[in-house]
Amino acid sequence: MTLELENLHKKFGEHTAVKGINLSVKEGQMFGMLGSNGAGKTTTFRMILGLLDPTSGSAAWNGARIDYSRTHLIGYLPEERGLYPKLTVKDQLIYLMKLNKMKKPDIIVELRKWLERFQIESYENKKVEELSKGNQQKIQFMAAVLHKPELLILDEPFSGLDPVNSDMLKKAVLDLQKQGTTIVFSSHQMRNVEELCDDLIMLKHGEALLQGNLKDIKRSYGMKSVKIKADFDLQFLENIPGVLDLHNSKVETDIKVESEEIAEVIFREAAEKGFLRKFEVEEPSLHDIFIDQAGGESNE
Numbered sequence: 504m505t506l507e508l509e510n511l512h513k514k515f516g517e518h519t520a521v522k523g524i525n526l527s528v529k530e531g532q533m534f535g536m537l538g539s540n541g542a543g544k545t546t547t548f549r550m551i552l553g554l555l556d557p558t559s560g561s562a563a564w565n566g567a568r569i570d571y572s573r574t575h576l577i578g579y580l581p582e583e584r585g586l587y588p589k590l591t592v593k594d595q596l597i598y599l600m601k602l603n604k605m606k607k608p609d610i611i612v613e614l615r616k617w618l619e620r621f622q623i624e625s626y627e628n629k630k631v632e633e634l635s636k637g638n639q640q641k642i643q644f645m646a647a648v649l650h651k652p653e654l655l656i657l658d659e660p661f662s663g664l665d666p667v668n669s670d671m672l673k674k675a676v677l678d679l680q681k682q683g684t685t686i687v688f689s690s691h692q693m694r695n696v697e698e699l700c701d702d703l704i705m706l707k708h709g710e711a712l713l714q715g716n717l718k719d720i721k722r723s724y725g726m727k728s729v730k731i732k733a734d735f736d737l738q739f740l741e742n743i744p745g746v747l748d749l750h751n752s753k754v755e756t757d758i759k760v761e762s763e764e765i766a767e768v769i770f771r772e773a774a775e776k777g778f779l780r781k782f783e784v785e786e787p788s789l790h791d792i793f794i795d796q797a798g799g800e801s802n803e
């Protein structure tokens with residue numbers, strides 16, 4: 504089973520929201536879709552889900568377009584969220600999961616399992632509107648996964664969650680992946696993508712800026728991050744050609760350089776001035792790459 508997008512385009516009037524995306528996500532993979540506001544992530548998801556027709560190109564799960572006959576195979580956490588505030592958690596999920604062809608006793612078993620996992624057992628009979636935003640989000644997540652979908656699409660699943668709940672959700676997502684679920688999620692938060700994804704696509708104005716395996720992207724990206732600790736001022740390094748950015752934190756100086764060769768130049772120049780307590784060359788973080796590629800439009 505594979506998710507395949509082929510030369511996917513979407514135009515809204517004169518505006519092209521998605522410009523020729525190609526990607527392939529294999530069964531059991533975790534795939535990250537990155538991009539600034541308006542980059543085209545949600546539009547792409549809607550086309551995958553069959554909620555929106557592509558202007559051209561195609562999106563297929565397991566060789567065929569997703570339509571209403573197959574929505575029970577798919578789980579979707581929409582960015583705009585969509586729970587009924589006046590229904591209780593239990594009634595809500597029974598209603599939604601029946602649409603996904605589940606039987607009531609099975610729904611109750613799964614519902615209690617997830618409520619326990621998310622430490623909100625006592626909310627079973629509470630109305631959704633009585634829950635905090637974070638807890639509503641857990642219910643929304645349950646609505647996407649209770650029926651054990653083959654393909655899970657999560658649009659900004661971590662937005663609005665505190666670190667504890669965010670971690671809880673990350674673990675749940677990783678467990679689902681281990682069980683074989685194919686997962687595609689979008690995020691502005693690079694760290695989440697870095698922690699979870701095998702492969703990713705970075706979008707800007709509907710186009711892929713970068714695409715591929717996370718480790719390969721980092722390894723082959725020319726830019727390096729140099730961390731230096733010294734007892735003297737390192738600001739002069741800023742003027743070396745090939746230095747992209749220099750940032751002094753309380754503990755160390757973090758310098759982004761164009762290539763490993765520039766890192767060597769920096770080492771020589773800095774060591775000439777005095778003793779270096781630390782000198783490390785690291786691969787860039789996804790955040791660094793995103794800023795470099797998308798031009799400072801990260802929301803982190």
Ligand SMILES: Nc1ncnc2c1ncn2[C@@H]1O[C@H](COP(=O)(O)OP(=O)(O)OP(=O)(O)O)[C@@H](O)[C@H]1O
Binds near residue numbers: 515545
């Ligand atoms: N129904 C629509 N009609 C007209 N324009 C639309 C419509 N839906 C999306 N767009 C436009 O398409 C572009 C991509 O929007 P989309 O919601 O896919 O971005 P996104 O990457 O999900 O952004 P965000 O991170 O802000 O959710 C935007 O310029 C948006 O204004």
